[in-house]
Amino acid sequence: MLKGRSLIDPSDFTREEFREIFDLAHQIIENPEKFNKSCEGKILATLFYEPSTRTRFSFEAAMLRLGGTFIGFSEPNSSSTAKGENIADTIRTIECYADIAVMRHPKEGAPKVADQYITMPLINAGDGGHQHPTQTLTDILTIERLKGGVENKTYGFCGDLKFGRTVHSLIKFLSNYEGVKFILISPEELRVPEYIREEIIKKKNIPFEEVEKMEPYMGELDFLYMTRVQKERFFNEEDYVRLKDRFILDNEKMKHAKPDTYILHPLPRVNEISLEVDCDPRAQYFAQAKNGMYVRMALILKLLGLK
Amino acid sequence: MLEITSIEKGIVIDHIPAGYGIQLFNYLKLDKADYTVALIFNAFSKKMGRKDIIKINNEIDIDYNFLGLINANITVNIIDKGTISKKVKLEVPTTVTNIIRCKNPRCITSIENYFNQQFHLVDKEKHSYRCEYCDDIVVPFPR
Numbered sequence: 001m002l003k004g005r006s007l008i009d010p011s012d013f014t015r016e017e018f019r020e021i022f023d024l025a026h027q028i029i030e031n032p033e034k035f036n037k038s039c040e041g042k043i044l045a046t047l048f049y050e051p052s053t054r055t056r057f058s059f060e061a062a063m064l065r066l067g068g069t070f071i072g073f074s075e076p077n078s079s080s081t082a083k084g085e086n087i088a089d090t091i092r093t094i095e096c097y098a099d100i101a102v103m104r105h106p107k108e109g110a111p112k113v114a115d116q117y118i119t120m121p122l123i124n125a126g127d128g129g130h131q132h133p134t135q136t137l138t139d140i141l142t143i144e145r146l147k148g149g150v151e152n153k154t155y156g157f158c159g160d161l162k163f164g165r166t167v168h169s170l171i172k173f174l175s176n177y178e179g180v181k182f183i184l185i186s187p188e189e190l191r192v193p194e195y196i197r198e199e200i201i202k203k204k205n206i207p208f209e210e211v212e213k214m215e216p217y218m219g220e221l222d223f224l225y226m227t228r229v230q231k232e233r234f235f236n237e238e239d240y241v242r243l244k245d246r247f248i249l250d251n252e253k254m255k256h257a258k259p260d261t262y263i264l265h266p267l268p269r270v271n272e273i274s275l276e277v278d279c280d281p282r283a284q285y286f287a288q289a290k291n292g293m294y295v296r297m298a299l300i301l302k303l304l305g306l307k
Numbered sequence: 308m309l310e311i312t313s314i315e316k317g318i319v320i321d322h323i324p325a326g327y328g329i330q331l332f333n334y335l336k337l338d339k340a341d342y343t344v345a346l347i348f349n350a351f352s353k354k355m356g357r358k359d360i361i362k363i364n365n366e367i368d369i370d371y372n373f374l375g376l377i378n379a380n381i382t383v384n385i386i387d388k389g390t391i392s393k394k395v396k397l398e399v400p401t402t403v404t405n406i407i408r409c410k411n412p413r414c415i416t417s418i419e420n421y422f423n424q425q426f427h428l429v430d431k432e433k434h435s436y437r438c439e440y441c442d443d444i445v446v447p448f449p450r
Contacts, residue, residue: 086421087415087419088421107413107415107417107418108411108415108440108441108443109414109438109441110415110440112415112439112440113419113422113440116422128414128441130442193442194444195442195444199444235412
C-alpha cells in the first residue's frame with residue numbers, strides 16, 4: 001500500500017511497489033486523458049532549495065496534467081528559509097496547505113529530516129550529492145520502454161560517480177535485480193562513495209569494474225548512463241576545472257558501442273555528450289525527460305491513493 | 308610501579324585502548340566529579356601492550372554504548388565493599404544516537420541539529436558506522 005507513504009530513498013519501496021508505479025506509468029503513457037481529472041482539488045507543494053528545471057517542471061506539469069495544482073518556491077531566498085527558518089518548521093507549515101510535497105535540498109539527508117515531522121507524503125527530488133529516487137523512476141521507465149526490463153544487463157556509469165546522486169539511486173535500485181553488471185567509468189577522485197561500493201554493490205555480490213577509460217568497455221554495455229561533473233558540488237574550483245572535461249562522448253566513441261546500446265543522461269548536460277550524438281537513435285536522454293513526467297504522475301497518484 | 312589504591316564502592320573501567328582514556332574521562336564529565344577519580348595512562352598490559360584505566364570511587368550511570376563504541380573489549384567492573392560485584396559485558400552497538408557527529412560538510416546535520424544524530428553499524432571488524440541522513444561512512448574510534 002503506497003497511499004500516505006514518502007519516497008526519500010530507493011530502498012523505501014519494495015520491488016512489487018515499484019512495479020505498481022511503473023505499470024501505472026505505462027498506462028498513463030498509453031492514455032493520458034483518462035487521468036486528467038484524477039487529482040482535482042489536490043495541491044502539490046514544491047520546495048526547491050536548489051535550482052532545478054526538469055525535476056521541478058516535470059512535477060508541476062505532472063500535477064497539472066492530473067487536474068491538480070501546485071504551490072511552492074523555486075529558490076530558498078523567496079521563502080522563510082532566508083529568515084533562518086529550519087526545515088522542520090517549513091515543512092510543518094506547508095503541510096497545513098498541501099496534500100503532498102516535493103523537496104530538493106543541497107544538503108544530504110534534508111528530506112529525511114523533513115519527513116520525520118509530517119504525515120503527508122514527501123518526495124525527495126534530490127538531496128545534495130546523495131539520492132534522487134524519482135530520477136531513478138524516470139531511468140527505469142525508460143529502460144523498460146527500450147528493452148522491456150532491467151534484469152540481465154550491463155550498465156555503464158560515466159562521469160561524476162561520487163557526487164552524482166542519480167547514479168547512487170539508480171545503482172541502489174538496480175542492485176535488487178538479477179543479472180546486472182556495472183562498469184563504473186570515472187577519474188579516481190570521482191569514484192562511487194564507499195557506502196555504495198561496500199554496502200550495496202559488494203554486499204549484493206554484483207559484478208563490477210571501476211575503470212578510467214570509456215572506449216574499451218563500450219562494446220559490453222546495454223546502457224551507458226552519462227553524468228555531468230557538477231560544479232556546485234565542489235568546494236574547490238581547481239578540482240572542478242581539472243575534472244570536468246575528462247569524459248566526452250562523441251560519435252567516434254559511439255562507433256565502439258553495440259547497435260542497441262542506449263545512452264541515458266539525467267540532464268542538464270554541459271559538454272559530456274557532444275551535440276552530434278543527439279542525432280544518433282541510441283541517444284535517449286530527451287525521451288527520458290518526457291518519461292519523467294509520466295512516472296511522476298504515477299507516483300503522485302499512488303502516494304495520494306488515487307486512480 | 309605506580310600504585311593506585313583500590314576503591315570501596317564504584318566502578319573500574321579497564322582495558323581502555325591507550326589514548327582513549329581521556330576521551331572517555333571527558334565524555335563521562337569526570338572532570339566535574341566531587342568524588343575520587345583516577346585516570347591512568349599507558350598502564351602495562353600483557354594483552355594490549357599499553358592501556359588506560361579509569362577508577363571511579365562512586366556509583367554513576369554509564370553509557371555503555373559509548374564504551375562499546377570505543378572498544379567492546381573494555382572491561383567494566385562494578386565494585387562493592389572492595390570486591391567486584393558485577394562485570395558488565397560490552398557489545399559493539401548497532402546504533403548510536405547523539406554520541407558522534409557526522410563530518411560530511413554536505414550532510415544536513417552540518418547546518419541543522421535539533422533532531423537525533425544517528426549512526427548505524429556497517430562493519431563490526433572495521434568498526435565503521437553509517438550516518439542515518441547522508442550515508443557517509445565513518446570510523447569514530449580507529450583501532
